[in-house]
Every structure is written in structure tokens, then in C-alpha cells.
Amino acid sequence: MSTPQPPMPQAAAPDWQAAAPGSPYPGYTSPIPVVRTHLGHAIASEWTKIRSVRSTMWTLGVFLLLVVGIGLLVAALVSANESDGSLSGENPLSFGVFGLLLGSICIITLGVLTTASEYGTGMIRTTMTACPSRARVLTAKAIVFFAVAFTVTFVSVLLVALADVSMLSSARSLSGEEWLKGTLGISFYIALLGLLSLVVGSVIRHSAGAITIMIGLVLAPLVIALFMFSQALEDVRQALFEYSIPNQLAVFYSNSLSDSGGPSGWDPLWIALGVTAAAFGGAVALLNSRDV
Known part of the structure; x- marks a missing residue:
């Protein structure tokens, strides 16, 4: 007959068990700092993403090349062919709009890629697992992208503006508001256009689909209006001219494709802000209501 063995002593609970809720070791403190996550952490994550992918450098590099290169080239051509007094009523900053119109496509592309590319690669699942608050993720993406787009646009626009003023000395002098609209205002507008793309x-x-939609939004109204020859469609044609993106860009330089009304002053900026805010609210609601 075998002798019963005494019960084995229980091993001490590992440290990771001591940190669990209801642990019998309430005095235990984890050596790993535990912090409550907030928007700043999401912003840091999105900043790491946007600066570490090659598409950011390529799109912003092409943007700078288009805005600065075309802006300086147009100013040089105008300066070489101007006659006495021919620029007396011109805003010298307005010659930068040609490069901005083409460069805006780069900002649109980068805005779309900031979100849509993660869905294409499946990386969005990792992002949402790390930060379950979907509204926080989209907000962080928006903040980081807007800061990058505005900064790059403002630097390039200011460089072109200073060069144009120095090269076109015969053009009229500018007021403080014209300087503000032609540099800061239009930079906000381009950044908001990119944010709407995001x-x-x-x-x-879907990257290709979203880019196509945004390019259509920029170019289609103006192109359609150019081919509306019927007098019965004159009101529609005029509205398309007035509210097209190229015309709203020109408004920042006190120019317009239409003389009968439409946006003026700072109106394009408020229109872009309202449309982008409404679209952002809809995107957050849709993001919270469907699967990743």
C-alpha cells in the first residue's frame, strides 16, 4: 500500500498575472509604463506613415516642380515680352495660378493615397486594431495631411510670389489683403482641396476611383461649361464657370472667368471649408457604420 504524497506547494504567480484585474497581489506595480492613449499618439503614428513612404516625396516633389517651375517660367516670359505700361493694372501674383492648377492634382493624389492606399494593402486593419477609435484615426490623418499640404503649398506660393513681384516691377503695387489672399489664403484653399480628397x-x-472623382470635380465643370452653346443653358453654363475650381483659384488674385457674379473675396475659402467639413462628418459616420 503506497503512502499518500503531501500536496505540492503552489508556485508564486508570475508578475504579469499580478497586474491583472482582481489579482491577489494588489501591491504589485508593473515596470512597464501604462498610459491612456490619446489623439497625440495617433498623430505621431500618422506622421511616421506619411513621411516614410516614397509616394509622399514623389508627389510633393512634383508639386514643387510644377508650382515653382511654371510660376517662374510664366513670369519670365511675361517680363521678356511686356511693353511699357502693359502690366500697370495686373496683379503680379496672378501668374502663379497656372502652376497651382496643375500642382493641385498632386495634392489631390497625395490626399487620396493617405487613406485609400491603406485599404488597398490591408494595412487599415492593423491601424484600426492599434487605435479602435475610427474617428480618431481619420482626424489624425486629416491633421497631419493638412499640416503637410499647407506648409508645402505656402512655401512654394510665397517663393513664386516674391519672384514674380521682383521680376514684374512694372505691375501695380499690392495691398496687404492681396498679399494675404495670394499666399496664405490660396494655400489654405489648396490644402482644403487635398483634405477633401482624403x-x-x-x-x-479605392485609390484610382477616388482620384478620378476628385480630378473630375476640379476640371469637369469648366470643361462642360465650355461646350454649352445653347442659350437655354446659359444660366447653368454661367454657374459652372463661377463655381469651378479654376475660377475659384483665380478669385484669390482678384480675377474671375465670369463678370456677372459668383464667388468673390474670401468666398472660395468658406465654400471649400463648408464642403470639406460636411464631407468629413459624413465620412466619420460611414466609417463607424461599416466593417473595415
């Missing part, structure tokens, strides 16, 4: 990319979840 929101559309979040909704469509």
Missing part, C-alpha cells in the same frame, strides 16, 4: 478616399476606399 475624405473621399476614406469613403471610396
Whole structure:
């Protein structure tokens, strides 16, 4: 008959068990700092993403090349062919709009890629696992992208503006508001256009589709209006001219494709702000209501 063995002593609980809720070791303190996550952490994550991918450098590099290169080239051509007094009523900053119109396509592309590319690669699942608050993720993307787009646009626009003023000395002098609209105001507008592209990319979840939609939004109204020859469609044609993106860019330089009304002053900026805010709210609601 075998002798019963005494019960084995229980091993001490590992440290990771001591940190669990209801642990019998309430005095235990984890050596790993535990902090409550907030928007700043999401912003840091999105900043790491946007600066570490090659598409950011390529799109912003092409943007700088288009805005600065075309802006300086147009100013040089105008300066070489101007006659006495021919620029007396011209805003010298307005010659930068040609490069901005083409460069805006780069900002649109980058805005779409900031969100849609993660859906294409499946990386969005990792992002949402790390930060379950979907509104926080989209907000962080928007903040980081807007800061990058505005900074790059403002630097390039200011460089072109200073060069144009120095090269076109015969053009009229500018007021403080014209300087503000032609540099700071239009930079905000381009950054908001890119932010709207980011929101559309979040909704469509397909890079090519979202880029096509945004390029159509920029160019289609003006192109359609050019081919509306019927007098019965004159009101529609005029509205398309007035509210097209190229015309709203020209408004920042006190120019317009239409003389009968439409946006003026700072109106394009408020229109872009309202449309982008409404689209952002819709994107957050849609993001919270469907699967990743």
C-alpha cells in the first residue's frame, strides 16, 4: 500500500498575472509604463506613415516642380515680352495660378493615397486594431495631411510670389489683403482641396476611383461649361464657370472667368471649408457604420 504524497506547494504567480484585474497581489506595480492613449499618439503614428513612404516625396516633389517651375517660367516670359505700361493694372501674383492648377492634382493624389492606399494593402486593419477609435484615426490623418499640404503649398506660393513681384516691377503695387489672399489664403484653399480628397478616399476606399472623382470635380465643370452653346443653358453654363475650381483659384488674385457674379473675396475659402467639413462628418459616420 503506497503512502499518500503531501500536496505540492503552489508556485508564486508570475508578475504579469499580478497586474491583472482582481489579482491577489494588489501591491504589485508593473515596470512597464501604462498610459491612456490619446489623439497625440495617433498623430505621431500618422506622421511616421506619411513621411516614410516614397509616394509622399514623389508627389510633393512634383508639386514643387510644377508650382515653382511654371510660376517662374510664366513670369519670365511675361517680363521678356511686356511693353511699357502693359502690366500697370495686373496683379503680379496672378501668374502663379497656372502652376497651382496643375500642382493641385498632386495634392489631390497625395490626399487620396493617405487613406485609400491603406485599404488597398490591408494595412487599415492593423491601424484600426492599434487605435479602435475610427474617428480618431481619420482626424489624425486629416491633421497631419493638412499640416503637410499647407506648409508645402505656402512655401512654394510665397517663393513664386516674391519672384514674380521682383521680376514684374512694372505691375501695380499690392495691398496687404492681396498679399494675404495670394499666399496664405490660396494655400489654405489648396490644402482644403487635398483634405477633401482624403475624405473621399476614406469613403471610396479605392485609390484610382477616388482620384478620378476628385480630378473630375476640379476640371469637369469648366470643361462642360465650355461646350454649352445653347442659350437655354446659359444660366447653368454661367454657374459652372463661377463655381469651378479654376475660377475659384483665380478669385484669390482678384480675377474671375465670369463678370456677372459668383464667388468673390474670401468666398472660395468658406465654400471649400463648408464642403470639406460636411464631407468629413459624413465620412466619420460611414466609417463607424461599416466593417473595415
